[in-house]
Amino acid sequence: MTLPNIFESEVSNNVIERINQLKPTTQPNWGKMNVAQMLAHCCVRYEMLYENKHPKPNFLMKILLKAFVKDAVTGPKPYKRNSQTAPAFRIADARNFDAERKRLIDYITRTQQLGEDHFNQKESHSFGALSKDKWNTMFYKHLDHHLQQFGV
Template sequence: MKTIFDETARKELIDRIEKLGVRNEARWGEMNVSQMLKHCTLYDAWMLGKNNPRYKQTFLGRLFGKRALKDMIGNEKPLKHHIPTLDFLKKTDTDENITAQKEKWIELIKEFEHFSNPNFIHTFCGKMTKEQIGRLNYKHTDHHLRQFGV
């Protein structure tokens, strides 16, 4: 299975990000390309432990998180459309241009080469192994790039 920790997979994702532009329209969902870029940079920064995030699993996550994680990363299938977004990762406006947002996201993806965040706890899925983090991050990135046709 593909993982963000694999150099070839990171390069493939970066190549796809570089193809994004203002003309890319969402095939599903409500975000525009700028909002998606902001969402994904926030998501990756959160996973990397940037900006001193508070990690705490929700009550529903404690009940259903492990099963949801298994469903999401237990096979090669892409993530389903319309998966709920964590509230703190929802962005309706952005003040950056797309080129700057893409550069920021690419830099974050490159940082996964040296990933070390043992404190990471997914808000819904809970404590995850490095292998699980790698698979989920790859699938999340792929999901949003497919959303915009790249």
């Protein structure tokens, strides 16, 4: 299953349009996060890429992540509802909806503007160097999963 290419402006603009359909009161179809927490949760992948706020896994943990998690995250199979969330991605505190929405849209826009060639064989936080297709899958699949969670 080939996913839409988040690096194409039409696809990233569509994702942003879906994000803009959300309201602070939008309720999830499943899961425990509210909409502002979900937006913050989706920002974590980009924080790992662009910010220096999440420690990188140590050598052993990176081997375990590559062996047991990488295919689930970068492969085409959709995420299961209510699946386990990595600790760095857990958002338990209250978040500002408008600020988190803006942050996520800014990250998506920045990533699209950098383009797929920028990401080809770029080192990920947890999985080593990834192809542009694996980066696309990781970005798009996660966003789509949570936008479906909130009905957009």
